[in-house]
Amino acid sequence: MTKVIAFDWDGVLLDSRVQVLKVYNRILDNFDLPPVTMDFLRSKGSSRWYTFYERMGIHEKDWPEADRLWIEFYKGYNPQLYSDARPVLSYLKQESKNKIALVSNGQEARVMRELVKFGVQNYFDITAFSTQKDMMKPSPFLILGVIKKVKVEPHEVLYVGDTPEDILAAKAAGVSSAAISEGFATRERLFAETPNYLFNSLSKMAESLYGYRVPPL
Template sequence: MEHIKVVAFDCDGVMFDTTKANMAYYNEILQHFGRPTLTPDQFAYCHSHTADQSIAHLFNDEKSVRAAQNYRKNMSYIPFLKYMILEPYLKPLLEKLRPGYKTAIATNRSNTMDRVLSEHGLEEYFDLVVSSSDVDRPKPYPDPLIKILEHFEIEADNALYVGDSELDEIAAKAAGVPFVAYQNRSLSANFHIKSLKEIAQILDIKIA
């Protein structure tokens, strides 16, 4: 894989186990409006979609959606950061990737990404962060990955994208970027991995 120049990551479910954080976040919103807590299907949707899309999915009429969006935008995500669990081997992998490779994030998170990185001391490890706020069309559209390719002035096969959802798979395929499926054998991918440590094996670099 000598032609790979950029390794890009999804955030939720790849860099972090965000199950508890996102569950608590959306349940807080639902409970404020007297709604039942998330069902498994609702959580699966919220895991990979943007916050705006998730609210629209959870609240099924325009008035309720508007009220929930306003409430969400005035909420702080900070209380939920403590529930985010760094995935094993992420930091050691990032340390080994730099400076030989550029690193990026393509996430459907919006304005919470910077705080997530700073809270976990990860800002210095990434050359570019593309959130849903940075593109007109978030994943599953290829726009976030195309933005990464354009930023680094590389071809699609010079990048590697690590994701865990169908939205990641669709975006990578549409952008022509080789896709690494993390802990999800149901996805169609160039590589399937159970541990981020395996990225080092794909790139033939050593990690402790």
């Protein structure tokens, strides 16, 4: 029985795929590199963005400038929550008796602004963000930190993510994983990492695991 449900942010709760693709392509243009497609992003992308920089051809010496540009360019876009994110969070917070956590490789300042913007910050009992490259998923560091802080056992945690790195981090931390295939990775990539569960959407996960059907909008 789970006591903690931990969520990734981008690609699980926040639908930022189009905006992130635009940001990456503006960065690539800055370095005179060719643009990438959404198919490339979903088939080769990584929530550990330095890995994706490499795959796109950005040299390591340029990563600090790429980071600066990412923050600058992203501010001009306005991603939205997935339509099922708020009702699922609300139900789980009120009815499941689980602690709700947010575990993200995203920049803390940016994600916290978005949580407040969408009014969902109070759904989370704990948040965890990577501040160094070696803390990023697929490292289990962030998930293990949540386990320690909430004082639960790994088998009492479910981690919900949308990338191979999420599944690998969950496995390394000894927790169960639920992969959502409408985010930043294809269903095939997620299936290959053998998550405990694989769903097309957050609402399908909530219905299958918690018996909650998201009302039609």
